[in-house]
Amino acid sequence: MIEIIPCINDAMLMETATLADAIWHEYFCSLLTPDQIDYMVARFQSPEAMIRQVDQEHYGYWQVRQDGQLIGYIGLQFQKDRLFLSKLYLRKESRGQGIASGMLQMVYDTGRDYGYDRVWLTCNKHNRHSLDVYAAKGFVQIGEDVTDIGQGYVMDDYFLERVI
Template structure:
């Protein structure tokens, strides 16, 4: 049985920790999937002070931290996507902790939060070449609903599967 993690909402004081954690995780996990230039671009775009402040305080969206003891080891960010549908936008865990069930615990927390808000569907987008994450989401009951390519600027594309789980 995996060691339980504590999960709590992020606050403005946590923003530097979230940005640092994202930087560590992305630079360890994504070089085999996307270029370092795209990693730099996406980190700057999605983990700057204003973006993170909006993600923790914007309407109908949440960012929660996963803690092992007093150390922040991961986070999940999610928001209302459509009536009855929550989108998991970010779920990250330090790579050294993969395979211990901690990511599944964080994912189950998001499912519970979505259900508490009367959502019956949870969706997410995952890079088509991120086999490790796709396998983890599949183990947790997600299936591929769509294939999308999104231009995110500066010549970069996100080539993703949209995965879905019925949580109703």
Template sequence: MKIEVSKLRQDEAEAVAGLAHAVWPVCYAGIISPGQIDYMLEQRYKPALVRQLLARGDLWLAARADVELVGFAHAYPLDNGDYKLDKLYVATDWQRLGIGGELIRATADYARRHGRERLILRVNRQNDKAIKAYLKHGFTVATVVIEDIGDGFVMDDYVMAMALATPAGEPA
């Protein structure tokens, strides 16, 4: 089946929230508590928030199989010139088929075209599966961040970075 990656539509905000609620309990089982999973989903995946970030101009990419949303990525520019890949999730039945890699490539291409030199992300230090995937796609560990996110929960993350070289034949 062919997967199409293109910009997320406003009417897909509910589908993003639904996909996040399906993937997170599987992705983070044994890494963070069910309470923290619920807390973070509530903070980050309200359809109204997704629509607000779309309206702000953030990059939201959708991976679709026919019309079904099977993955998504969210990224935005930082003041220091980096571009932050803030969210990247693929439905569990669709993982290991190259969809995450395609979302990374599309995000990196977009950031590069907009003059950014580095794509960065944060990943839980216990999320070995995701860390291996990011290393495979050219990211390296830059630093560690431990952040209190409220309600007694902490994010214990690697910041990973990937240089965005100008493609050969294009002016720098």
């Protein structure tokens, strides 16, 4: 049984950040250097970063649990005119089972519940698998950018959007 549960306290965000660290080091090892992964996790997915995002930057996080076990998470930022899908990740052993499709449906439903008609995201230009998945789910490329994130690192991303 899959449950998607909002993170309602700092303890849940800390648990989610621990999972984020594990997933990012497993998933992005073929796209980014270990040092860049460490830097990005510390900057964007550490407990402190997640708490700040929720408290100050209009974010919400949700845990994805299968039979009670934490297997993934979603991060959304509630922006002025559209919903930003910041994070959608699953443990390696939970991929390929249709769980991400259910996670995306929750994102669309949440967006509609909050009055949005579009959801957008950024995706690494070299992350071919994710780009293909998002295209199959109806996302279209609306832009691209190379963003300096400090310490000599950049995010080289496409911007994707989908009407919900």
